[in-house]
Amino acid sequence: MTIGLNDYLVLSTLLFAIGFFGVLLRKNTLVIYMCLELMLVATTLALVAFSRFNGTLDGNVFVFFILTVAAAEVAVGLAIIVALFRRRQTVQVDELNALKN
Amino acid sequence: MADILFYLFAAIALGTALLVVVSKNAVNSAMFFLLSLMGTAALFVLLDAFLLAVLLVLVYAGAVVALFLFIIMLLDMQGGERKPFKRTTMVASVIAAILLGVGVLGFIQRSQLSHAPAGSDVVAVGATLKGYAAQLFTTYLLPVQIVGFLLLIAMLGVIVLSKRFEGLEDVK
Incomplete structure (x- = not known):
């Protein structure tokens, strides 16, 4: 049996679900952000697999752009987390409740 | 052979991804995230996307994880360990998470993807650099320009976010 498109998609789904699980479960903003990146990587895996098994380059070029955007996103997101920490002295989401009530 | 490698790297990627979620220390999470990215990069190599594998290692493992570790060090997480x-x-x-996974898996199973051609029947167009260059500088020329501006804007945004402005002390 050879590995086909289906196997890669199943793997990508599982990786995405694990990332989602982490986003829901963890309270530390930095770890939540890491899990978000994990979800992004899972989707790129699906795109590369589609591209490979269809014999086109478009999926790969999309992944190229996704990598660029992800790098920009991480820089801005971490800057926001640092700014938040400077103001509130915490990165735990259950202590960041200024909008509650 | 390629099958064994697929299962090996899939196991690495999934196992370390799970360890990112459950590990007690943020630094350990970042290290497992690095391993998970390595597993994914190896899978990219199995999919003949060599350029993307190298880019994933350089951009994610090189820059992003280093940035994460730097911020963890900078914020100096009090207590270190997470609460149960x-x-x-x-x-x-x-x-x-199970609902999400089962939903997407059901969608995959119901589609006609099992009739897709095997990898050996299709030319691996992503394997050569020439194809990327041709696409990026013809079909995707405008997106490339826009992404360049996006990086510039992100840089400006980070500078503005991290700068302290005199006399602009914000409301508590």
Whole structure:
């Protein structure tokens, strides 16, 4: 049996679900952000697999752009987390409740 | 052979991804995230996307994980270790993740993807650099320009976010 498109998609789904699980479960903003990146990587895996098994380059070029955007996103997101920490002295989401009530 | 490698790297990627979620220390999470990215990069190599594998290692493992570790060090997490999970949060997140996974897997199973050609029947167009260059500088020329501006804007945004402005002390 050879590995086909289906196997890669199943793997990508599982990786995405694990990332989602982490986003829901963890309270530390930095770890939540890491899990978000994990979800992004899972989707790129699906795109590369589609591209490979269809014999086109478009999926790969999309992944190229996704990598660029992800790098920009991480820089801005971490800057926001640092700014938040400077103001509130915490990165735990259950202590960041200024909008509650 | 390629099958064994697929299962090996898939196991690495999934196992370390799970360890990112459950590990007690944020630094350990970042290290497992690095391993998970390595597993994914190896899978990219199995998919003949060599350029993307190298880019994933350079951009993610090189820059992003280093940035994460730097911020963890900078914020100096008090206590270090996380508190144990609440039972309700745990149960709810497990159910939600399983629902998401089962939903997408059901979608994959119901589609006609099993009739897709095998990898050996299709030319691996992503394997050569020439194809990327031709696409990026013809079909995707405008997106490339826009992404360049996006990086510039991100840089400006980070500078503005991290700068302290005199006389602009914000409301508590």
